[in-house]
Amino acid sequence: MRLYAAVAxxxxxxxxxxxxxxxxxxxxxxxxxxxLAYTYRALWDERPHLGGYDMAEALAYxxxxxxxxxxxxxxxxxxxxxxxxxxxxxxxxIDLYRPVDLQLWWFSANLGRALxxxxxxxxxxxxxxxxxxxxxxxxxxxxxxxxxxSVALGVTVSFAVWYLVALSAFWLMDGxxxxxxAWLAGMFFSGMLLPLNVFPGALGEVARALPWASMLQVxxxxxxxxxxxxxLVGAYAFQLGWAVVLLAAGRFVQSAATRRVVVQxx
Amino acid sequence: xxxxxxxxxxxxxxxxxxxxxFSNFTATIFDFVVIVLxxxxxxxxxxxxxxxxxxxxxTTSTAFGLADLAMGQVxxxxxxxxxxxxxxxxxxxxxxxxxxxxxxxxxxxxxxxxQGLLVLIWSLVMLDVEWTAVKVAMxxxxxxxxxxxxxxxxxxxxxxxxxxxxxxxVTNSFTYGGNTLxxxxxxxxxxxxxxxxxxVVPLAFVNWLPAxxxxxxxxxxGVPGWTAFLPPFVAAACCLLTALAWRTALRSYxxxxx
Numbered sequence: 001m002r003l004y005a006a007v008a009x010x011x012x013x014x015x016x017x018x019x020x021x022x023x024x025x026x027x028x029x030x031x032x033x034x035x036l037a038y039t040y041r042a043l044w045d046e047r048p049h050l051g052g053y054d055m056a057e058a059l060a061y062x063x064x065x066x067x068x069x070x071x072x073x074x075x076x077x078x079x080x081x082x083x084x085x086x087x088x089x090x091x092x093x094i095d096l097y098r099p100v101d102l103q104l105w106w107f108s109a110n111l112g113r114a115l116x117x118x119x120x121x122x123x124x125x126x127x128x129x130x131x132x133x134x135x136x137x138x139x140x141x142x143x144x145x146x147x148x149x150s151v152a153l154g155v156t157v158s159f160a161v162w163y164l165v166a167l168s169a170f171w172l173m174d175g176x177x178x179x180x181x182a183w184l185a186g187m188f189f190s191g192m193l194l195p196l197n198v199f200p201g202a203l204g205e206v207a208r209a210l211p212w213a214s215m216l217q218v219x220x221x222x223x224x225x226x227x228x229x230x231x232l233v234g235a236y237a238f239q240l241g242w243a244v245v246l247l248a249a250g251r252f253v254q255s256a257a258t259r260r261v262v263v264q265x266x
Numbered sequence: 267x268x269x270x271x272x273x274x275x276x277x278x279x280x281x282x283x284x285x286x287x288f289s290n291f292t293a294t295i296f297d298f299v300v301i302v303l304x305x306x307x308x309x310x311x312x313x314x315x316x317x318x319x320x321x322x323x324x325t326t327s328t329a330f331g332l333a334d335l336a337m338g339q340v341x342x343x344x345x346x347x348x349x350x351x352x353x354x355x356x357x358x359x360x361x362x363x364x365x366x367x368x369x370x371x372x373x374x375x376x377x378x379x380x381q382g383l384l385v386l387i388w389s390l391v392m393l394d395v396e397w398t399a400v401k402v403a404m405x406x407x408x409x410x411x412x413x414x415x416x417x418x419x420x421x422x423x424x425x426x427x428x429x430x431x432x433x434x435x436v437t438n439s440f441t442y443g444g445n446t447l448x449x450x451x452x453x454x455x456x457x458x459x460x461x462x463x464x465x466v467v468p469l470a471f472v473n474w475l476p477a478x479x480x481x482x483x484x485x486x487x488g489v490p491g492w493t494a495f496l497p498p499f500v501a502a503a504c505c506l507l508t509a510l511a512w513r514t515a516l517r518s519y520x521x522x523x524x
Contacts, residue, residue: 024435031439034459035447039304039311042454046308177285184293193300200306 003100004108011112015120022120029066029125036062037133051197056136057224058195063129064220065192067122068151071114072158072215074186076179079110079159083166084175096258103250107159114155136224143225146232150219153239157214160246161186167250170257185210191217211246214239290377294331298323298385301449312454317392318481319451324386325405325473326448329412330441331379336413337420338375340366341434344427352519362516363421393481401480404494411497412472416441418504419467425508425515444469452478452486460486464493471500 015022037059044055053061069075083106086092095102129135138144165182169175187193189212196207196217207213218235221227227235301323305316314322343366346352355365395401423437430436444467452460452474464470470486471493478485479494 020430020433021435024430024433028435028439028443031443032446035443035450035455038455038459039450042312042450043304043308046310050307172281177281177283180286180290180293184296187293188296188299193296194303198307199303 004104007105007108008112008115011109012116013112015113015116025070025117025121026124029069029121030128033063033066033125033129034132036065037129041133051195052226053195053197053224054136056134059129059133060135060137060224061195061220063126063133063135064223065216066125066129067118068154068216068219069192070117070121071151072154072190073110073114073162074158074190074192074212074215076162076183076186078113078162079106080162080166080175080179083163084169084179087166087169087175088173103163103247103254106163107156110159111155118151138223138225140225143223147219147223150222150235150239153236153243154215154219156243157211157239157246158186160243160250161211163250164246164253167253167257186212186215189213190215191220195220197221211242214242287377290375291381292377294327294378294381297327297446297449298381312451314451314453317389317394319449320385320389321393321481322451322473322477323449324382324384324389325408325412325477326445327382328379328386329382329409329472330416330445331375331382332409332413333416333420333441334378335375337367337417339368340420340424341427341437342366343424344430344434347428347519363512366424395480395482404476404480407497408473408476411501414501415468415472415497415504416444418501418508419444419469422508422511425511428515428519440467440469444472448473457486461489464489468500468504471497 040058040062041055044050044053044058048054050058073080083092086095095105098105130137138147161182165178166175168178172178189196189207189210191197191207191213196204196213198204199207208217218227218239222232222235298320301316301319304311305319309315311319340363343352346355346366352362355362358365419440420437423434423440426437427434444463447455447463448469452470460470460474463474470489475485475489476494476497479491485491485493
């Protein structure tokens with residue numbers, strides 16, 4: 001356990017080193033936040049209470065999205081590139097020798113990364129957004145820890161998805177294709193571009209049931225106090241359910257890969 | 267030739283290439299699906315109809331797609347500066363910019379161009395515009411000048427990385443961000459932002475100003491109407507300035523030596 005805590009701390013410190021990249025990321029998240037906020041404002045001007053959100057809630061949703069973009073790796077950029085590279089070059093053989101669990105190792109490192117990005121790239125755009133626009137903020141103090149728990153579960157689901165994507169490189173050798181499809185799904189089905197509550201009809205039903213919903217839509221709804229009491233428990237159960245299913249799938253694929261696949265020589 | 271090399275190399279993993287091409291096409295479609303979803307809830311956005319927004323979307327996406335195909339790779343420059351592999355390019359007898367642009371040339375980016383063109387053609391069918399010779403000539407002009415302006419921004423961003431090294435995301439906010447911005451009518455944004463896009467980073471010349479002329483609407487934020495005819499000059503000026511920035515940056519480059 002101590003080992004994995006050290007790995008997580010390492011992931012945090014490693015990303016904290018890239019100060020310039022973090023500043024650039026904050027800038028980008030802020031610019032996109034502004035562009036999206038204006039389009040949402042035009043949309044909610046025409047249709048107040050669209051998707052059950054009022055204007056202030058819709059604008060808050062935009063900035064929560066920007067804060068969680070890097071944190072939950074909605075569009076990738078977490079650990080998967082590195083893992084794919086290690087599989088491609090054969091370095092993964094060294095990792096498999098180590099007396100640690102591969103999935104848990106990467107999970108810990110990614111958790112450290114996510115925590116850094118929540119602080120490094122999440123807080124500043126959110127504060128800028130709150131100054132520039134009239135945002136809906138939680139009215140109860142307990143909403144904040146509830147939100148953070150939901151974010152942590154979302155990060156876990158995101159990790160589980162990207163881990164499966166990275167492991168596909170064992171068979172395809174080049175993981176770029178699967179990574180792009182996952183990136184695509186992450187962008188659209190997480191509710192990054194438009195809240196899933198606004199998606200019409202069957203598309204909305206499906207989108208809200210997919211794992212990506214637990215990365216942004218569910219945490220955002222917790223933040224906006226749309227999910228309280230039993231609905232909050234339901235939200236956690238939804239996230240936890242996907243996390244367990246996808247992590248188990250990752251474990252299964254991992255054991256299949258290590259048993260059957262010939263590692264690339266280097 | 268370097269581009270061809272990278273094309274051949276991606277073709278080795280055929281399945282993966284087919285998937286990236288497909289997802290590149292669909293990725294950009296999803297962009298448009300969001301606009302379709304928005305219009306499934308409302309009739310107009312900022313006073314613009316669906317066909318008009320589709321026209322804005324099609325023009326900027328095609329221009330951006332072409333620029334991305336030609337110059338999209340230059341944002342990898344920071345990595346090359348960091349790990350010192352840029353030195354390899356300096357000793358080859360080919361202009362460095364050409365090499366950097368062709369570095370990992372990604373044919374899959376045709377996906378974005380074709381998707382932008384599709385939406386553009388579709389919007390032209392839907393639009394209710396009184397076409398004149400000038401307006402028709404404006405279309406290819408917008409796409410060509412627009413992609414030149416985007417190229418200039420990308421290269422300018424790359425020049426900046428000689429100093430900043432791992433700040434490629436800043437360029438993204440101007441290129442991808444600018445592309446997203448231009449997909450929506452200028453009326454929905456704060457007028458200061460619109461002015462910034464006209465006078466500071468001249469993205470508005472990619473499509474807003476000429477497109478508003480084609481659509482027969484007033485130019486935004488008190489910008490005079492004749493600016494619609496400026497894109498060729500703006501594009502030329504941007505390319506010139508960028509070429510200067512690139513030269514200066516390259517001259518001041520010091521290898522990390524690693």
